[in-house]
Amino acid sequence: MAETPNANSPYPPSYYAASRNIIRQAKALAGDIETDIVIVGAGYSGLSSGISLAEHGFKVVVVEAAEVGWGASGRNGGQVVNGLNASLGTIERRYGTETAAFFGTLLQEGAGIIYDRVERYKIQCDLKRGNIYAAYTPKHMEELRDKQALWRRHGMDDHELLDRTQIRQHIGSDVYEGGMIDHSGGHMHPLNLALGEAAALESLGGVIYEHSPVIKVEQDANGATVRTASGSVRAKTAIVCGNAYLGNVVPELTARIMPVSTQMMATEPLGEGRARSLLPTDMCVEDVRYILDYFRLSADHRLIFGGGVVYGGTDPADVIAKLRPNLDKVFPQLKDVKIDYAWSGNFALSFSRVPQLGRLGKNIYFAHGDSGHGVTGTHLFGRILGEAVRGDMTRFDTFAKLPWIPFPGGRMFRAQYSTLGSWWYELRDRLGI
Secondary structure, eight states, X not given: OOOOOOXXXXXXXXXXXXXOSXXXXXXXXXXXXXEEEEEEOOSHHHHHHHHHHHTTTOOEEEEOSSSTTOSGGGTSOOEEOOSOSSOHHHHHHHHOHHHHHHHHTTTTHHHHHHHHHHHHTTOOSOOEEEEEEEESSHHHHHHHHHHHHHHHHTTOXXXXXXXHHHHTTTOOOSOOSEEEEEXXXXXXXXXXXXXXXXXXHHHTTOEEEOSOOEEEEEEETTEEEEEETTEEEEEEEEEEOOXXXXXXXXXXXXXXXXXXXXXXXXXXXXXXXXXXXXXXXXXXXXXXXSSOEEEEEOTTSOEEEEEEEEETSOOOSOHHHHHHHHHHHHOGXXXXXXXXXXXXXXXXXETTSSOEEEEETTTEEEEEOOTTOHHHHHHHHHHHHHHHHTTOOHHHHHHHTSOOOOOTTHHHHHHHHHHHHHHHHHHHHHHTO
16 A cells, blocks of 8 residues: 555654754644645645745645655655656657647756755755766667757757766766766755745745644635644635645545655765765766666765655565665675665656646646656746746646546556556666667
8 A cells, every 4th residue: 555644654764854954843733724825735846836825925824744845855866857757759749849848948947946945045955966867878878869959959958968988977887878967957855955945934924734634625616625633724725735645635636646656775874985986076866767776975975876666656675675786786886885774755656747737626726746757846836836826827727738647447457557567668678778
């Protein structure tokens, strides 16, 4: 079964939870209150939309089942990767050149929002610039050259191609054919970013109730009501941002996405010299396979390494056993290194790999389905949700009109179907085709 948050859910035993720099004094919702905007979920989507609205004078209340950043926002790879899971080329083939051109204007906006908020609200999250796409094969390099050319056609020229020799200036490994740097990307401590954004929202007058699982979201002609076991929030508008951890709280959304688990681990501190021998320029890395590895250095010189997927959102029995062979392949020089932390987290996959923004009735908005590219996407979509609530529907409507595709087999068989698909793509990764 997929993991479901509740009022007693602690942070997972991750490196991020152990090294968070804000310990909140959480308060639960008790009684019935009213506000302008009520948001379900205190992850990046909920916090970003809340900040966007609070900056324009709206009274915002966020209701969270566990704690700020408990879900994917506090467990992810910490990589600021531009773009969506579905490429611009895929979007153009499916939806046409006009839609692709629209998406092209958005590709770097989410990262820009993160950089701006970290500076504006003095968020301490170890933010650094630069991420690398690593290629195993000549075919992968061809894909990266095509990506660079495509992004240039949409006005973005932050990508630098690396050959086999050049990539070794950035990654202390012999496994890669080459790669490409996105100088507008970056990496950070994801839970500290979420906690800092929560503090930013509260500085703007927003209120966050934690340990308050939502049991129902209702609406009528005049507004929406979010109910918990111990209280309710009545507002003109509700925004649902539970993503992979929403469960069946809003039944209309359950079939639209599937929770997918990905795994991560953090080594013991390596010391600055050894850490820099692995990643001399301190950029984050992800390879370009379908079932990919991703890694970066922490501020205290650990290697944080992630990868693998489990469809349906269940956790593997042994995260270290699942990931260690991949780590040893990339960095055989770390075979003697101890793993201090290992954890899993869910992201929400849409069948089309394109995020979904929409509205249920008149007064409930939602955003979900970032499909593994949620760090930047959630910040962008929070801003677009804020625009829509304020009356500017231009960008929201472009997303909302895109058709969503149900998983073949429905809810019962969607994980099995996607697992079969992942086996095929994993085979392609292995064969280099």
